[in-house]
Amino acid sequence: MKKYSILVPGGAGYIGSHIVKELLHAGHHVITLDNLSTGYRDMVTGGLFIKGSLENKSLLDDIFSEYQIDAVMHLAAVSLVGESVELPLKYYQNNVAGTVNLLNSMLRHNVKCFIFSSSAAVYGKPENIPITENHPCDPTNPYGRTKNFVEQILKDCDSAYNLRYVSLRYFNAAGADESGKIGERHTPETHLIPLILKTATGERENIRIFGTDYPTADGTCIRDYVHVSDLAQAHLLALNALLDGSRSAVYNLGNSRGYSVREVIELARKVTGRPVSVIEAERRPGDPPVLVANSDKIRKQLGWKPRYEDLETIIRTAWRIENRN
Incomplete structure (x- = not known):
């Protein structure tokens, strides 16, 4: 090539x-x-x-x-x-x-x-x-x-x-390279998964759930990771x-499947084996209840085949580098 x-x-x-x-x-x-x-x-x-x-x-x-x-x-x-x-x-x-x-x-x-x-x-x-x-x-x-x-x-x-x-x-x-050498690093950090993992390591005291009254199964927002x-x-x-x-x-x-904020937190608890303290807060203005992609077009036209469609696997790759850091 x-x-x-x-x-x-x-x-x-x-x-x-x-x-x-x-x-x-x-x-x-x-x-x-x-x-x-x-x-x-x-x-x-x-x-x-x-x-x-x-x-x-x-x-x-x-x-x-x-x-x-x-x-x-x-x-x-x-x-x-x-x-x-x-x-x-x-x-x-x-x-x-x-x-x-x-x-x-x-x-x-x-x-x-x-x-x-x-x-x-x-x-x-x-x-x-x-x-x-x-x-x-x-x-x-x-x-x-x-x-x-x-x-x-x-x-x-x-x-x-x-x-x-x-x-x-x-x-x-979301997630990080399998090598564990590069991954998510933001200052300030605003993304849900690393914030949850930083709570699991003790770097943060808790994770906030912004809104628990959305029209979803558990009341929290659903996103596609x-x-x-x-x-x-x-x-x-x-x-x-x-x-x-x-x-x-x-x-x-996107992976064409959504996970609620509560589901992400529970999966992170499972992956890390550690407690994650949660505080429920008011909704943030402008947050839609559900954002999930239809990615059929790129799969069909370019042959894209995601290797990490399971969110638990995605969190495991993120945890590897977060725990190391």
């Missing part, structure tokens, strides 16, 4: 680092670009690392000139929903303007293969469950709107410049499809 040079903005982050690892394993030459505002240098397991930002247009041009990039996998977004409400301009500047800088530099150097880290946040409050790619996009926060805006920009770039892209709409990324290594695999499949000449496409990435 031919080897390519892939630029990965945001490759030092949680999902990006797992993608870099998969690309390296496949034999590709990887250039990671990250400003380390939320990523970590030691999460990048190989290839070339460049510290820098998408705001630096001259740096982007230098990278494309020097390394003969074949494709770009873009993960360099800020992604905290609550922060996006408080600091919307930060999100539009980084997630939208930064992406425009990247796309302009790509086109100046005739690079027309782009894989975008999108989000289920583009859908907003779902009208139908499970959610298909044809569901209307009506994001309810600035973070989701930035992802939706970029998807619209990509559609226009395809029409105007023949820049082909795959947009991957993640549901809830997808293993981070399965996300990485999907990026490689998307890369191969684009490099083989496939047209632009949008795909959901």
Whole structure:
């Protein structure tokens, strides 16, 4: 199989680092670009690392000139929903303007293969469950709107410049690489599974359940969790499809099964063998009761086959690195 040079903005982050690892394993030459505002240098397991930002247009041009990039996998977004409400301009500047800088530099150097880290946040409050790619996009926060805006920009770039892209709409990324060397690391941590595991280790006193009166079986929100290594695999499949000449496409990435907050906590107790103290709190504004993906499209068109569909297995991989840390 031919080897390519892939630029990965945001490759030092949680999902990006797992993608870099998969690309390296496949034999590709990887250039990671990250400003380390939320990523970590030691999460990048190989290839070339460049510290820098998408705001630096001259740096982007230098990278494309020097390394003969074949494709770009873009993960360099800020992604905290609550922060996006408080600091919307930060999100539009980084997630939208930064992406425009990247796309302009790509086109100046005739690079027309782009894989975008999108989000289920583009859908907003779902009208139908499970959610298909044809569901209307009506994001309810600035973070989701930035992802939706970029998807619209990509559609226009395809029409105007023949820049082909795959947009991957993640549901809830979870778990860690089987090696136990890289995994989820955020400051502050906002994701449910690592917060539960930090409670199990004693780093946190308790885990809060925000809302216990939703119209679900146990009253708590239901979410679709997808293993981070399965996300990485999907990026490689998307890369191969684009490099083989496939047209632009949008795909959901989820396991198509939902777990409630209480179910996640109980599975974490089982995996860790430790108590997890729970505090019930009021609902958070804007939290939909159920978010579950329909991922049939990517399974059928690209042959995506998640290796970690069972949530208990996903939690075990996360616990391995959390317990070690």
